[in-house]
Amino acid sequence: MGEPARKAVPLPPLPDGRGRSLRPDAVRAVRDRVMGTEVLAAGLTPADAAAVLGWLREVERVFTRFAPDSDTRRVSAAHGRPVRVAPMFTEVLAAACDLQRRTGGIFDPFLGADMVELGYDRDFPEISVGTVPETADGPPGPAAPAAPRVEIDHDRRLVALSPGLAVDLGGFVKGWSVQQAADGLRRRGVRRGLIDAGGDLVAWRSPGDPPWRIGVAHPLRATPADTLALAGTAAVATSSVTRRTWRDRAGRAAHHVLDPRTRRPAESDCLQATVLATDLATAEVAATCLVVLGTRTGPRLVAELDPAAAWLTIDRDGRVRRSSGLDDYRAEAPPNDDAT
Incomplete structure (x- = not known):
């Protein structure tokens, strides 16, 4: 992959918070x-919250797999031809390719055709509870080129992929865009806020502010797996095989976390992971x-990817495991329990 020097992504169009203390009636959850x-913007002024939502809608317009005019669909359907894209697309795709390399391919941003083949070819609420239809409107079925080609030209904003590759940045671009929004607000002096996109969130506060409290749902129990009072600034992401589930074209149970080694839904012992x-x-x-x-092997890769990251996993028996670094992200000591 040949890449010229990267250009910085333009900052999200977020208003200046000016670092002022805000009256309680000027702050609300949206x-x-x-x-x-579902996106929640909390602790922000109405103007800041509206700007965050506007930014996320613009990111969605560029990256969605479900609109034929999005950059994701145009690049995936170009059959190897260069496609002019938004500046943010080249930045995000390059970052995703870097993480693909760093994880040895366990994270793969090119599973779009496999998702379509499984039937995830439209916004999830539109997918039938039963088996998906035999036809799909999307990129062609998966192909495995012997030497996949990904060319990113940041200066000319061009992207070219090998025929058969289809982009799916999914949760990665959601995390990137929420982080961009939070960073933009913090740079403008907004001292406290939380942006939560479907359970993946960034929360920040001043030292004297009360901590943000979040619950980590347990997929097999009614009670939470944990409740975290977050210390300082934290990003929290959860991946689960129990959330977005459906029946594939063969009538088999499917979910949206694919194993790039099999190009099928992951089948490890881990039902859910929060990082x-x-x-x-x-x-x-x-x-x-x-x-x-x-x-067993996942925590080692996480430690290599980010030594400061902490995690909580839930296996198929319902057992909760926590990394030793989890308390570094707590503002308060956890209650005693027997889950670890």
Whole structure:
């Protein structure tokens, strides 16, 4: 992959918070549906929250797999021809390719055709509860080129892929865009906020502010697996095989976390993984790798990817495991329990 020097992504169009203390009535929580999930912006002024949602909608427009005019669809359907894309597309794709290399391919941003083949070819709420239709409107079926080609020209904003490759940046671009929004607000002096996109979030606060509290749902129990009072600034990402499930074209159970080695839904012992880090896109990748590799080998890759990351996993028996670094992200000591 040949790449010229990268250009910086333009900052999200977020207003200047000016670092002022805000009256309680000037701050509220705003919810909306963006990127196929519910987004919560909390602790922000209405103007800041609206700007965050506007930014996320623009990212969705560029990266969605479900609109024929998105950069993702145009690049995937170009049969190897260079396609002019938005500046953010080259930046995000290059970052994803770097993490693909660093994870030895366990994170793969080119599983779009495999997702379509499994029937995930439209926004998830539109997928039937039963078996998906035999035809799909999307990129061609998966192909495995002997030497996949990914060419990114940042200066001319061009991307070319080998025929058969189809981009799916999914949770990675969601994490990247939420992190960009949070970083933009913090640089503008906004001292406290939380942006949560379907359970993947960035939260920050001033030292004197009360901590943000989040619950980690347990996929097999009604009670949470953990409750975290977050210390300082934290990015939290969760990957689960129990959330987005459907029946594939053969009638088999499917979910959206694919194992690049089999190009099928992951089948490790890990049902769900939550990762805490300082960057949400990296946390997204780490959580995915834990689900793909399982609770035995996954933690080693996470430690190599980000030594400061912490994690919590839940296996198929419902057992909760926590990394030793999890308490570094807590503002308060956890209650005693027997889950570890």
